[in-house]
Amino acid sequence: MSTTPPPQKPILISGAGLASLLLAQSLLLSRIPFLLFERDASFVFRAQGYRLRLSHEGLDAIESVLSPETFQRFWDTCGKTSGAGFAVLDAVTGEKAAVDLSGAGPGPRGGLVSRGDKVVGIARGEMRRVFAEGCEEFIQWGREVVGYELTEGGVKAVFADGAKSVEGSLLVGGEGIRSGVAKQLSGGKLKVYDTGARGIHGQAPTTAFRGLGEGVFIILDGSRADGAVSIITNVRPGGMDDPTVNFGWTMVGKPGVIRPPGDDHTIVGKVAADVAKSLTTHWHPRFKPLLDDMDVNEAAFWKITCSTPSGVPEWPNEPRVTVIGDAAHSMTPAGGIGANTAVRDSALLGRLLREAGGCKPGVTEAYEKEMRVYASEAVGQSYSAATRQFGVKIDEDTPTV
The missing domain is CATH 3.30.9.30 (D-Amino Acid Oxidase; Chain A, domain 2)
Known part of the structure; x- marks a missing residue:
């Protein structure tokens, strides 16, 4: 009788944005298998957006994930x-x-x-390039995730064309403000206005x-x-x-x-x-x-x-599915804290997965409990600043995206 353990099911990550790629870096260093699904055809398919200011919390999170050599390259790329x-x-x-x-x-x-x-600060495209180092072979391009299907032993991502991914141990929705994973997981409680x-x-x-x-x-x-x-x-x-x-x-x-x-x-x-x-x-x-x-x-x-100005809502925890970055907490640019909060998600979830040796019971629950605290505070700060700077107001009549 063979005593070789079965191969570990990969962690599935929807989207290849900053939070998803930093999480992939964490999994790569922890030797936890993963796959990323990105709807775009490549990194250069569309504009990479504006320059990001990094807070000390964001820098600390990034440094806690990257290897010393990679973080040094990242730091050298940043403007001071x-x-x-x-x-x-x-x-x-x-x-x-x-x-x-x-x-x-x-x-x-x-x-x-x-x-x-x-x-x-650093350009979003440069940041994405560093975070992608070593992860390229695990990215499947042109795969738009719209939801998921729980299986007896794991979870499968469901794509826009109706196809399904391989079975994973965990699906992490990191595909941004229109995340189908976030809507399905939260039962519509996660909203972006x-x-x-x-x-x-x-x-x-x-x-x-x-x-x-x-x-x-x-x-x-x-x-x-x-x-x-x-x-x-x-x-x-x-x-x-x-x-x-x-x-x-x-x-x-x-x-x-x-x-x-x-x-x-x-x-x-x-x-x-x-x-x-x-x-x-x-x-x-x-x-x-x-x-x-x-x-x-x-x-x-x-x-x-x-996102909802009062913060990240609660939903029944699903051990095999969770969300990071804009999928969990979209923010206005006021205060420049959106990306910094997203990389904190990656560092936290990656650390919990490393300590557990993969997706184990309690990991997503612990992640979501801690994430809700700092992310809700950040959303509130971002919205309050935006009401003063941009004159925005969110109420029950505000359209969602």
Whole structure:
């Protein structure tokens, strides 16, 4: 009689975003088998989004997962900003604005700093690239997960074409705000609301940022009758005279101010760039290069969403299914804490799985209990800041996505 134990069923992960890939890194280092299912055809299928600011909680979570060598590469890729620190500038006059955005934006400089008295940030695409190292062979592209099926001995992911995955020991829904796994698992309790606010991501050569200098800036236009528009950007040292290197900025407008044609926030390129330029024609010349010199092809709209402001709801625990990242707690960009909360999910769930030697009874229950505490606090902070900065309000009539 053979004494060889049966092969361990893989942990199935839906989506290949940041939280999913960091969880995969944790499983890889723990030698726990896994498979990722991603609806896109590749990492370059669509724009990677804006630059992320990393809090000390986010950095600690990432460092706890990655090997020392990989974390060093990650750290070397990050930008570290000091300079003038956080400042709010009047978009029309070009001068420092006489407004108090404490609590409405990312906060004063003390709230931005994460390590070594520096503001640490990284492009989403670069972060995804590092997190994907060593995991590529376990990603199945073009597989959109819409739900799951519990089996006698595990769980199977159900794809949009009706096919099903191999049987896994656990399914982790990390496919973002439209997660079918989250809706099925929570019985519809996990909701993501469309706040009505919209944004535009843009990039321009570093030479366009010389008029700002090093630091983290909000360029605020409060002169509009239909509501304020602002741009936030992190101007880092190095490459300021190299027109081949781009820095990014993110524009946000109150509901109704930024209007993508047909409210299609998936539009990228010239249409998005033209809207950004039309909203800023009266801005001070100090800021015009950010718009005039922008890389038109990289411009993209985005929809600002938020989970239930009261926090992550409770649902009956299912030992074989759970959710991470935006699937569990979508946040507005106010405060810059969404991605940092997502990587905390990955670190926590990965640690519990490593300590248990795989998916064992109690793992998802322990994860969800702890995740609800810090994630609910983060959602509340994000929403409160967004109500002040973007003028959003979520109530029973707010549409969901």
